[in-house]
Amino acid sequence: MEVHGLQFRYPDGAEALCGVNLTIAEGECVGLIGPNGAGKSTLLLHLNGILPENPGVSSSVSVFGQPITAATLPMIRRDVGLLFQDPDDQLFCPTVFEDVSFGPKQFGLAGEQVATVVRKALEQVGLTGFENRLPHHLSRGEKRRVCLAGVLACQPRVLVLDEPSSDLDPSGKRELKALLKQIPATKIIATHDLELVVELCPRAIVLDRGKIVADGSAIELLNDETLMLAHGLERPHILRHCHPH
Amino acid sequence: MHIPDGFVDAKTAVTSGVLAVTGVGIALWQAKRTLPARRVPMLGLASAFVFAAQMLNFPVAGGTSGHLIGATLVAVLLGPSAAAIALAAVLVVQCFLFNDGGLTALGANIFNMAIVATLVGYGVYRLVRRFAPGQRGLILAAAFAGWCSTVAAAISCAGQLAISGTVPWSVSFPAMAGVHMLIGIGEGLITALVILAITKLRADLLDNTTSSVATPVTAFVGFGLVAALGLALFVSPFACKWPDGLEKIAATLGFEHHALEKPLLPAPISNYALPGINSAVVATALAGVIGTVIVFALSWVLARVLIPKPTAESR
Amino acid sequence: MGVGAGIDPQTHGGKSLMHHEFLDRYSRLDSPVHRLPAALKFVLALIFVFVTVALPLAAREWFIGLFAMLVAIAALSRIPWLFLLKRLLFLEPFVLGVAVLTLFQPNGIRVFATIFVRSTLCLLTMVLLSNTTPFATILQVLRRVRVPALFVTTLALMYRYLFVLVDEAERMHRARASRTFTPKTSGNHAHRIHLWQMLGTVIGQLFVRSTERAERIYAAMLARGWR
Numbered sequence: 001m002e003v004h005g006l007q008f009r010y011p012d013g014a015e016a017l018c019g020v021n022l023t024i025a026e027g028e029c030v031g032l033i034g035p036n037g038a039g040k041s042t043l044l045l046h047l048n049g050i051l052p053e054n055p056g057v058s059s060s061v062s063v064f065g066q067p068i069t070a071a072t073l074p075m076i077r078r079d080v081g082l083l084f085q086d087p088d089d090q091l092f093c094p095t096v097f098e099d100v101s102f103g104p105k106q107f108g109l110a111g112e113q114v115a116t117v118v119r120k121a122l123e124q125v126g127l128t129g130f131e132n133r134l135p136h137h138l139s140r141g142e143k144r145r146v147c148l149a150g151v152l153a154c155q156p157r158v159l160v161l162d163e164p165s166s167d168l169d170p171s172g173k174r175e176l177k178a179l180l181k182q183i184p185a186t187k188i189i190a191t192h193d194l195e196l197v198v199e200l201c202p203r204a205i206v207l208d209r210g211k212i213v214a215d216g217s218a219i220e221l222l223n224d225e226t227l228m229l230a231h232g233l234e235r236p237h238i239l240r241h242c243h244p245h
Numbered sequence: 246m247h248i249p250d251g252f253v254d255a256k257t258a259v260t261s262g263v264l265a266v267t268g269v270g271i272a273l274w275q276a277k278r279t280l281p282a283r284r285v286p287m288l289g290l291a292s293a294f295v296f297a298a299q300m301l302n303f304p305v306a307g308g309t310s311g312h313l314i315g316a317t318l319v320a321v322l323l324g325p326s327a328a329a330i331a332l333a334a335v336l337v338v339q340c341f342l343f344n345d346g347g348l349t350a351l352g353a354n355i356f357n358m359a360i361v362a363t364l365v366g367y368g369v370y371r372l373v374r375r376f377a378p379g380q381r382g383l384i385l386a387a388a389f390a391g392w393c394s395t396v397a398a399a400i401s402c403a404g405q406l407a408i409s410g411t412v413p414w415s416v417s418f419p420a421m422a423g424v425h426m427l428i429g430i431g432e433g434l435i436t437a438l439v440i441l442a443i444t445k446l447r448a449d450l451l452d453n454t455t456s457s458v459a460t461p462v463t464a465f466v467g468f469g470l471v472a473a474l475g476l477a478l479f480v481s482p483f484a485c486k487w488p489d490g491l492e493k494i495a496a497t498l499g500f501e502h503h504a505l506e507k508p509l510l511p512a513p514i515s516n517y518a519l520p521g522i523n524s525a526v527v528a529t530a531l532a533g534v535i536g537t538v539i540v541f542a543l544s545w546v547l548a549r550v551l552i553p554k555p556t557a558e559s560r
Numbered sequence: 561m562g563v564g565a566g567i568d569p570q571t572h573g574g575k576s577l578m579h580h581e582f583l584d585r586y587s588r589l590d591s592p593v594h595r596l597p598a599a600l601k602f603v604l605a606l607i608f609v610f611v612t613v614a615l616p617l618a619a620r621e622w623f624i625g626l627f628a629m630l631v632a633i634a635a636l637s638r639i640p641w642l643f644l645l646k647r648l649l650f651l652e653p654f655v656l657g658v659a660v661l662t663l664f665q666p667n668g669i670r671v672f673a674t675i676f677v678r679s680t681l682c683l684l685t686m687v688l689l690s691n692t693t694p695f696a697t698i699l700q701v702l703r704r705v706r707v708p709a710l711f712v713t714t715l716a717l718m719y720r721y722l723f724v725l726v727d728e729a730e731r732m733h734r735a736r737a738s739r740t741f742t743p744k745t746s747g748n749h750a751h752r753i754h755l756w757q758m759l760g761t762v763i764g765q766l767f768v769r770s771t772e773r774a775e776r777i778y779a780a781m782l783a784r785g786w787r
Contacts, residue, residue, distance in 0.1 A: 050779050074785065082783040088724055089776040090783075092286075094696040094716050106785035132588070134696075136723040154784060249655045250682030251675050255614040273708045285710070286781070287774040289717020290725075294770045296718065297725040298763050301733065322767065334714045338722070342695055344651055344686045347679070348609045406661070411675060416664040438760025439767065446768050 001047065001080075001158060001186070006060040008042060008051060017042055018210040024186065026064075026157070031197035031218055032190040034207035035232025040162070040190040041085070043207065047160050047188070048080040049073050063158065078107055081156030081185075085163045087143035088135075096122075096138075096146050097131040103154040121153040122146075125179060141172040148179070158186040165193045194222060194236035206231055246402050246421070247339065247354055250347025254409040260478060261405060262352030265333070268360040268471040272329035275464040280327075288327060291319055292334040298439075299335070314358050314398065317366030317391045318436045322443070322450070325367040326464065332359035353405045356475050357398040364472045366394030380444070381548040384437045388544035391436035395429035396422060396533065404479030414483040419529040426536045433544060441551055483526075586639045587694045593637035598697035599704070605689040609682045617674050623681065630684050637692050647687050648680070655679045695719055717777075725770060732762045 006020040017039050024030055032040050045051040046061055049068040063080055066072045084090045093099035100118045109117060122130055125145040135143060144164070151159070164180075165173045177199055180187065191197060197204055197218055204218035208231040214221050221227060225235050253261070276288070295315040315335075320328035333355050339345040346354045373386035403421035407414035443450055588594070593601075608626065615622050634644060655676065662671045699719070703712050736758050 045779070048783055050782050074787075077783060077785045084776070084780055084783070086776070089773060090780040092717060092720055092777050092780065094699060094719050095694075098696070102781075102786075103784035106787070132694075134694075135720060150784065247654070249651075249658065249679050250609055250686070251613055251655075251678030252658060253613075255610070258610075258613065269711070270708075273710055277708070277710055280710075282787075283775070283778045285713065286717060286777040287771065288710070288714045290721060290770040290774040290777070292714055292718035293721040293725045294767055296722045297729045297766060300726055301729060301759060301763065330711065330714060334711065334718050337715060338695075338718055340686070341690055341698060342719070344647070344683060344690060345654070347682055348606065348686060349613045349682070406658075411671065412658075412661040413665045416661050420661050434756060435760060435763065438757060439764045442761045442764025443767060446764060447771075450768065450771060 001064075001188075002062050003046070004060050006043070006046060008046065010042075016210050017046075020060075020207075020210070020212055022205060022212060022215065024188065026186050027184070028203060029187040029201045030189070031201035031204040032188060032207060033192070033194065033197060033204060033233060037209075038207045038231075039210045040207055044082065044160050044162050044188070044190055047158075048082050049076050050082070074107075078154055079156055080158045080160060081151035081154055083147055083151050083159070083161040083164060085166065087140065087147045090147040090150070091135045091143050094134070095131070096127075096133045096135065099135070099146060100131075100150045100153050103150055107154060117153050118149075121149040124152055124182075125149045126175070140167050141169070141175070144168070144172075144176075145179075152183070156185060158188070159183060161187070161189045161191075163191055163193075164189065165191060165196055194233065195238050198222060198236055198238050206233075208232070246357065246399060246425070247336075247346035248350040248402065248405070250349050252347075252409065252411045253350045253353050253405055254411070255349075257405050257409045257479070258349040258352055260352075261356045261475065264471055264475045265352040265355035265360065268468060269329055269333045269355065271464055271467045271471065272326040272333075275326045276330060287323070288330055289334075291323055291327060292331040292338075295319060295331055295335050296338070313432055313435055314362050314395060316358060316362035316398075317370065317387070317394045317432070318439055320363050320367040321370055321387060321390070321436070321440060325363050325468065328363045328367070329359050329468070332363060353402070356472075357401045357405075360468070361401045361472050361476070362394040362398040364468055365397040366390045368469075369393045380552045383444070384441060384548035384551055385541075385544045387440045388433040388437035388547050389541050391433035392426075392429040392540045392544075393537070395425050395432045396536075399425035399429075401476060401479055404476070404483060407483055408479055415524070415526050418483065419525040422529055422533060426533065430540065430543075433540065434547070437544070437547060437551070586637075586643065586691045589638055589692075591636060591638040591692070593633055593688075593692045596692075598693050599701045601689055601693050602698065602701055605685050608685045612678050612681045612685070615678075617670070623677060626681055630681065630688065633688055634684070637688060639688075639691050644684075644687060644691075647691075648683060651683055651687075652680070655683070721773075725766065728769065729762060729766050732765060733758075736762060 001024040003020055003022050006017050008017040010016070020043060032043070034040055042051065047063075049061075061068045063076050066076065068076050091099050093102055097118055100121055101114045104114050104117050118131065119128075122128055125148050127142065127145050127149065130142075130146070135146070138146065144167075148164075161180075165176055168176060173193070173196070177196060180189075180200055187200075189196070189201060201218050203216065204214075204221045205212055206214040206221060206227070213231060214227060219239070222236055223239055228234050280288075295313075295318075298315055298318075299312050301312070314332075316328055316332050319331050323331070336346060336351065336354050336359060340348060340351050340354075367390070370386045370390035373389055374382055376382075377385050399421040400418070403412075403414065403417040406412040406417040406421070411417075412420075440451070608630075612623075612626060634641070659672055659675050659679070662668055662675055665671065696719075699712055699716055702715070703709075
């Protein structure tokens with residue numbers, strides 16, 4: 001995935017991106033960190049073409065060599081799976097089965113294939129047998145896992161996650177980490193959970209006020225106390241006591 | 246005013262059902278043509294919003310409380326087609342999930358609350374806005390339109406009950422219209438207050454309202470026809486005749502004719518009887534006319550109270 | 561709901577909705593009735609209700625027959641009797657509220673009685689329908705009968721988010737109420753005005769939040785390939 005000089009400004013002038021450049025190789029797992037309002041979510045929305053709203057002919061973002069244009073959007077959306085921050089926004093169908101099957105159906109699957117894909121996706125996230133459950137009866141962690149299943153059902157090659165561990169209790173976080181470790185796709189994780197970054201992401205990118213201010217080995221960056229404090233973060237506790245790698 | 250099953254007879258149920266389907270159908274057709282894809286989820290959320298808003302009660306006089314219909318509110322915010330669809334969706338879910346409102350009465354309920362209320366509310370709103378632009382005009386229009394829509398829906402409901410032979414017009418009209426003239430005040434007040442709150446929070450939402458589901462003249466006329474037809478069927482047989490004439494109508498329409506006996510219970514019309522007038526219907530109609538004027542005046546006062554004197558720049 | 565006089569709809573919105581589970585608690589039981597296809601139940605309910613409404617007053621045996629059938633279905637469905645009874649009792653006041661009006665006419669009591677019987681039978685039918693058929697399946701039936709997609713989508717989204725919004729509304733209401741301090745004793749007047757304004761603000765905020773949520777849902781739909 002390549003991003004060249006990405007600039008963006010919301011219609012009301014808020015939260016802009018001021019020239020973002022980055023390259024992510026296949027199979028990498030990258031943590032995107034930064035203070036609130038840095039533009040992390042905005043950046044993520046550009047990675048599968050939701051922003052800008054009218055993709056023009058030239059684009060700042062290309063995925064697997066293809067620039068994001070109106071023509072390539074369907075393919076991009078299939079290859080890049082985006083997990084939103086609030087599972088209530090993403091789990092919009094009346095039943096779990098309908099929601100997880102939403103993606104595959106949009107991409108042309110039908111009938112028995114759909115059921116198989118849904119079943120596999122639910123198994124992957126540890127929610128076997130949840131097909132007929134109703135969203136408003138699920139816990140937050142379960143909703144999040146259903147959303148993940150819904151994204152995985154599209155079999156994306158790149159997984160983009162926006163704050164996947166927010167609102168999760170410690171056991172939920174543990175389950176999430178285990179889950180993510182198993183998924184082979186390229187992963188880009190925007191998060192405040194620095195411990196998650198340490199455990200999952202060899203590489204970290206620090207975003208502040210719409211610009212990338214650091215890009216490199218996660219451990220090095222997170223250990224750099226000055227850097228962390230300068231951008232509204234802090235050195236994660238786990239690094240103060242040991243080096244897991 | 247969700248009518249349960251059993252109050253609307255077969256022919257009324259079928260007629261109102263056809264009218265409801267036609268009206269909502271027009272709205273859907275209109276929406277499909279003009280609603281941009283990004284606004285589709287908004288319809289669903291608007292329905293959920295109406296439902297949630299209806300759950301919140303407001304205190305009326307004494308110990309009673311009323312609740313919002315919401316048709317005018319949504320019509321002002323999202324346009325009449327969207328309002329019709331949203332209200333219809335709410336009524337369907339209420340019928341099937343909460344058993345609030347009967348299945349045979351669904352057509353009547355949708356006609357009253359999703360079509361008549363929407364149309365009257367939106368129509369009155371636009372009409373008043375034409376003569377009263379600006380912030381105060383907004384409040385005035387919203388409040389008055391809210392009241393009118395509630396009362397109109399109630400009258401339609403009364404008509405359906407009467408035509409079904411369930412409740413005679415001389416009882417249903419004063420009861421329904423009378424009570425809803427009071428409840429309507431709440432609707433008007435809430436509609437105005439909510440619109441005001443939204444102008445303070447996100448004024449931009451009000452600008453692109455009417456264009457979100459643009460309702461050009463043809464669709465509006467179609468809507469209007471459906472509503473007018475329904476009202477003609479349900480209300481006009483009664484509107485122009487004295488209660489005594491009801492028997493004549495019943496006979497012509499081939500009703501089951503109840504033998505005229507002395508009423509078992511005296512009708513509680515003393516509240517509505519103005520001195521010197523015996524008929525509850527006439528009294529209610531008069532009260533309605535007076536009420537309209539009063540509510541308009543009240544809305545005007547409300548607008549002045551809520552919106553401070555406009556400064557030179559906002560004029 | 562119903563003619564408001566004397567009936568406080570607070571109970572409909574307040575307590576019972578906070579326990580959302582009551583709505584779908586029994587719609588996923590396993591019983592011969594539950595296993596019937598949704599379309600069939602839907603049509604049956606429609607027939608039942610229509611027949612009940614259309615039957616002339618004199619056909620007393622029919623009413624009894626219908627009642628017996630409904631009781632049989634209720635028994636087969638394994639829904640707890642107490643639950644059914646509670647639902648009926650809860651819904652009856654809305655019927656009675658309007659039915660009272662029928663008394664004010666010649667022969668009113670007879671009309672009242674018939675309406676009451678009809679209405680209750682229909683209520684029972686609908687309660688049985690909604691408690692043996694998950695709403696999601698009703699939506700599927702609607703889709704199959706070619707109800708316009710826009711309407712079905714609206715219904716689906718409404719069903720999905722109504723609990724979310726009601727929760728939000730309650731939370732906002734409580735938050736506001738706990739921040740406002742207008743002692744009730746300082747004249748009913750001021751307190752009441754405050755309540756109204758609060759209500760207006762809560763509903764207004766709810767609308768704004770709904771709009772914003774709708775935008776996010778749209779983004780989520782796009783992200784999974786919706787066109």
